Amino acid sequence: DSGVTQTPKHLITATGQRVTLRCSPRSGDLSVYWYQQSLDQGLQFLIQYYNGEERAKGNILERFSAQQFPDLHSELNLSSLELGDSALYFCASSVDSGLSGELFFGEGSRLTVL
Amino acid sequence: GDSVVQTEGQVLPSEGDSLIVNCSYETTQYPSLFWYVQYPGEGPQLHLKAMKANDKGRNKGFEAMYRKETTSFHLEKDSVQESDSAVYFCALENTGNQFYFGTGTSLTVIP
Numbered sequence: 001d002s003g004v005t006q007t008p009k010h011l012i013t014a015t016g017q018r019v020t021l022r023c024s025p026r027s028g029d030l031s032v033y034w035y036q037q038s039l040d041q042g043l044q045f046l047i048q049y050y051n052g053e054e055r056a057k058g059n060i061l062e063r064f065s066a067q068q069f070p071d072l073h074s075e076l077n078l079s080s081l082e083l084g085d086s087a088l089y090f091c092a093s094s095v096d097s098g099l100s101g102e103l104f105f106g107e108g109s110r111l112t113v114l
Numbered sequence: 115g116d117s118v119v120q121t122e123g124q125v126l127p128s129e130g131d132s133l134i135v136n137c138s139y140e141t142t143q144y145p146s147l148f149w150y151v152q153y154p155g156e157g158p159q160l161h162l163k164a165m166k167a168n169d170k171g172r173n174k175g176f177e178a179m180y181r182k183e184t185t186s187f188h189l190e191k192d193s194v195q196e197s198d199s200a201v202y203f204c205a206l207e208n209t210g211n212q213f214y215f216g217t218g219t220s221l222t223v224i225p
Contacts, residue, residue, distance in 0.1 A: 002157065031211060042217035043158070043203060056212050090157050096211050102148075103213055105157030 006091050006106035014114055018079040021109045025072055025093030032074040034066055037088040049074055050096055081113045116141040120204040120216035127194050128224045135189040135219050137204035145206040147180050147187040152201045196223045
């Protein structure tokens with residue numbers, strides 16, 4: 001158990017819809033990262049938050065947005081969903097003090113868009 | 115920008131074979147380097163790490179040497195076991211605390 005909690009574990013929805021994925025980081029971790037894992041695509045970095053502020057953006061589509069709340073949990077919002085958005089979405093957290101040395105991943109949210 | 119390139123696709127050694135999974139990185143900074151492992155149905159987890167040049171990460175018989183001169187961090191093991199089967203990701207963390215991952219190498223050890 002990494003200490004990172006993601007909900008829901010599975011989600012099935014239709015094209016054009018909007019979903020929200022939720023992540024609670026490990027206790028004490030200030031940084032939250034979102035990654036997308038598609039078949040044969042590895043881990044694509046989407047976005048990073050640190051203590052409520054956006055720190056870095058990766059290959060995140062304009063249809064996607066995220067935020068980190070004062071209690072440090074984070075949400076990833078995916079809108080106008082397309083078939084190609086079907087993937088595993090991972091949240092990870094880290095202490096983020098200097099070179100922290102490790103990301104702790106949740107078990108992922110599997111999104112299926114039909 | 116920062117990036118990581120590793121052996122692509124699937125590797126299919128037999129039990130007892132030696133293993134090398136290549137990893138090369140590109141960055142203008144002084145990164146930490148990692149290998150993460152992902153088992154079916156789980157998120158990736160740290161397998162081993164090296165925080166600076168010439169450090170060697172070790173775990174469960176696997177080793178990787180941080181080589182700054184060749185910008186490499188190859189994962190090696192003398193004798194693989196069936197239980198080593200998983201997907202392995204090479205990654206770097208730059209001084210901005212951003213993590214970049216390779217595309218993953220699926221290791222399937224044939225018993």
